[in-house]
Amino acid sequence: MISFRELKKYRKLEIDGKNINISVLGDCSTQYLVQALEGYLKYKNINAYIYEADYNQIKLQLLDKHSETYSSNPRIIVLYQSVEHLYDEFITKTIGERETFAEDIIDEIKSNWSLIANYSDAQILQLNFCEYDDLTLGQYANKTVSSFIFQVRKLNYLLQTEGSNNNLVNIVDILGIQNRLGRETFFDSTLFYNSKVTISFAALPYVAKAIVDIVLQMQGKMKKCLVCDLDNTLWGGVIGDDGMENIEIGELGQGRVFSSLQEWIKELKQKGIIIAICSKNNEGIAKEPFEHHPDMILHLEDISAFVANWEDKATNIKYIQESLNIGLDSIVFIDDNPFERNLVREMLPEVEVPELPEDPSLYLEYLRSQNYFETLSYMGDDADRTEMYKAEFSRREEEKTFETVTDYLQSLEMVAETENFNAENAARIAQLTQRSNQFNLRTIRYTTSDIEMIMNSDNYLTFSFKLKDKYGDYGIVSLVIVKKIDSEQCFLDTWIMSCRVLKRGMEEYVMNRIVQTLRECGYKILQSEYIPTNKNSMVQNIFADMGFDEIGERQYQLPLETYKVLETNIKEEAL
Amino acid sequence: MNMNKKEVIIFLEELCKDIFDDEEYTYSESAIRDEVDGWDSLTHLELISEIQNEYSIKFSLDEIQHITTMGELVELILSK
Numbered sequence: 001m002i003s004f005r006e007l008k009k010y011r012k013l014e015i016d017g018k019n020i021n022i023s024v025l026g027d028c029s030t031q032y033l034v035q036a037l038e039g040y041l042k043y044k045n046i047n048a049y050i051y052e053a054d055y056n057q058i059k060l061q062l063l064d065k066h067s068e069t070y071s072s073n074p075r076i077i078v079l080y081q082s083v084e085h086l087y088d089e090f091i092t093k094t095i096g097e098r099e100t101f102a103e104d105i106i107d108e109i110k111s112n113w114s115l116i117a118n119y120s121d122a123q124i125l126q127l128n129f130c131e132y133d134d135l136t137l138g139q140y141a142n143k144t145v146s147s148f149i150f151q152v153r154k155l156n157y158l159l160q161t162e163g164s165n166n167n168l169v170n171i172v173d174i175l176g177i178q179n180r181l182g183r184e185t186f187f188d189s190t191l192f193y194n195s196k197v198t199i200s201f202a203a204l205p206y207v208a209k210a211i212v213d214i215v216l217q218m219q220g221k222m223k224k225c226l227v228c229d230l231d232n233t234l235w236g237g238v239i240g241d242d243g244m245e246n247i248e249i250g251e252l253g254q255g256r257v258f259s260s261l262q263e264w265i266k267e268l269k270q271k272g273i274i275i276a277i278c279s280k281n282n283e284g285i286a287k288e289p290f291e292h293h294p295d296m297i298l299h300l301e302d303i304s305a306f307v308a309n310w311e312d313k314a315t316n317i318k319y320i321q322e323s324l325n326i327g328l329d330s331i332v333f334i335d336d337n338p339f340e341r342n343l344v345r346e347m348l349p350e351v352e353v354p355e356l357p358e359d360p361s362l363y364l365e366y367l368r369s370q371n372y373f374e375t376l377s378y379m380g381d382d383a384d385r386t387e388m389y390k391a392e393f394s395r396r397e398e399e400k401t402f403e404t405v406t407d408y409l410q411s412l413e414m415v416a417e418t419e420n421f422n423a424e425n426a427a428r429i430a431q432l433t434q435r436s437n438q439f440n441l442r443t444i445r446y447t448t449s450d451i452e453m454i455m456n457s458d459n460y461l462t463f464s465f466k467l468k469d470k471y472g473d474y475g476i477v478s479l480v481i482v483k484k485i486d487s488e489q490c491f492l493d494t495w496i497m498s499c500r501v502l503k504r505g506m507e508e509y510v511m512n513r514i515v516q517t518l519r520e521c522g523y524k525i526l527q528s529e530y531i532p533t534n535k536n537s538m539v540q541n542i543f544a545d546m547g548f549d550e551i552g553e554r555q556y557q558l559p560l561e562t563y564k565v566l567e568t569n570i571k572e573e574a575l
Numbered sequence: 576m577n578m579n580k581k582e583v584i585i586f587l588e589e590l591c592k593d594i595f596d597d598e599e600y601t602y603s604e605s606a607i608r609d610e611v612d613g614w615d616s617l618t619h620l621e622l623i624s625e626i627q628n629e630y631s632i633k634f635s636l637d638e639i640q641h642i643t644t645m646g647e648l649v650e651l652i653l654s655k
Binding site: 004005012031032188189190194195197200201 | 616620621625634636639
């Protein structure tokens with residue numbers, strides 16, 4: 001982990017790009033935390049303006065709608081209520097009050113959240129509570145409702161349940177960090193008694209990372225795909241030399257190590273991470289264990305892209321990335337071989353390549369400790385996207401057999417369905433605004449609560465588009481937010497499309513559909529704008545293609561009355 | 576621990592440059608806390624933390640609070 005001192009150096013760097021405004025409120029000394037946070041944000045290439053409230057001003061700041069916390073217009077408010085301060089409050093209570101202490105505190109926290117929701121557009125990052133016991137009742141405290149440890153643990157539990165009901169809130173798991181580092185490392189008594197600092201210098205970078213991991217998600221910088229080497233990464237031994245019977249998986253040799261790793265990867269898959277294989281092997285030999293080894297946890301159906309050949313791994317990862325249509329920076333590549341790791345780092349610097357420990361029994365703990373797969377949402381049963389990405393692979397294969405693109409597109413038998421944003425799709429819509437980088441006109445990120453606000457407002461028209469073809473269902477592939485300006489004009493605030501359906505006629509279909517609706521509502525002009533990022537250059541010409549006139553630098557408008565319906569092979573779902 | 580005063584001072588000078596964010600910083604035995612540019616209550620604790628890590632020693636709260644000059648800090652390190 002990067003040290004606090006290094007983070008202070010990063011803090012001084014100048015970085016291009018706009019600031020993200022963050023307010024930090026704590027009931028203990030937060031200066032070092034803010035320094036670490038600034039440093040870690042810059043370490044991850046993010047500029048931030050951080051407003052740090054005075055010591056122990058949480059309630060005062062949040063109650064006053066004109067406070068500095070709100071007037072600094074924060075995108076994120078970090079709330080750090082320390083367990084040390086909590087204890088000071090706890091001991092002033094009667095035994096009776098202590099028994100409901102956690103409930104009383106959670107009510108207070110919830111009222112803080114409501115104030116923030118009322119007075120700002122900020123997302124909340126609530127740090128949970130480090131657990132410790134005052135040991136005035138020994139271990140008996142564990143079954144004593146009025147004990148501190150009982151109430152702190154309950155409070156953390158309540159934070160989870162309340163957090164799960166509130167889209168504005170993200171929990172920063174500093175308790176998890178304390179568990180990993182140990183209380184002795186996390187908390188430095190001399191530091192605390194000297195100046196009410198509750199997180200040691202050693203622990204600060206971890207806490208800063210935990211916060212920044214969430215900030216990165218809000219900026220759409222998430223990992224979507226895990227690419228795995230095979231020999232000595234997913235199993236022990238070399239399949240080509242040792243044969244399937246002798247690779248270590250399950251009970252053989254150090255096989256349990258690899259079984260655990262595979263179990264973890266399977267869990268990732270179920271949470272929505274795409275799993276790909278990249279191995280220097282003959283394809284048939286490499287696939288054999290996936291098909292026939294009784295102890296393998298991962299099977300071929302879990303793998304979206306299986307690449308085994310003798311090309312270099314950078315070329316293969318590039319191929320996987322292009323076939324799956326995802327960003328290089330959304331890929332994590334694991335390989336036991338330092339040569340391969342360095343080659344990929346050298347050729348594809350955007351790919352995240354963990355420096356795996358030498359001993360395979362340490363792989364899993366190391367990978368977990370890096371927290372590569374932070375997320376802001378989870379779709380439950382719908383999270384697993386393997387089938388979708390596998391279908392994408394089949395389409396690519398078939399594409400090669402057609403003479404013309406039109407023939408191919410017709411053969412796909414594509415059918416689209418249009419909906420407004422609604423309670424069921426709001427979370428997925430928000431996720432798309434957070435994750436889409438390439439086909440994205442303005443790259444405005446919305447949270448689920450933003451989307452809910454938009455869909456319930458009369459000032460917006462919303463569209464989400466689903467697509468399916470003979471290979472399968474793509475799910476939601478495009479979304480559009482139109483903001484009303486006046487009775488005749490409106491503004492294309494957001495248009496996002498999944499790159500998987502690019503150049504299949506979906507652009508045309510979406511535009512036809514929006515124009516149709518806007519005309520029905522009596523609009524005459526659709527305005528829009530292109531905001532360039534370093535990833536969305538693919539949409540810079542979309543306006544011209546769709547019939548918009550350029551009326552200023554990156555400003556466009558479409559006269560709706562003279563719009564000519566664009567050709568497309570996609571049919572409307574018959575309802 | 577067998578530590579040479581000169582080495583400690585050299586280490587401290589480099590460390591202070593970094594932590595006080597002052598490339599010009601030079602060690603002076605009699606320099607007083609809060610009168611040295613960059614040596615405030617915040618950087619003081621950082622300084623202590625780095626020294627503790629470097630020499631694998633631990634200062635007591637009382638010691639940390641009563642250091643008023645660089646000379647005293649050096650003596651304290653040498654006494655550990």
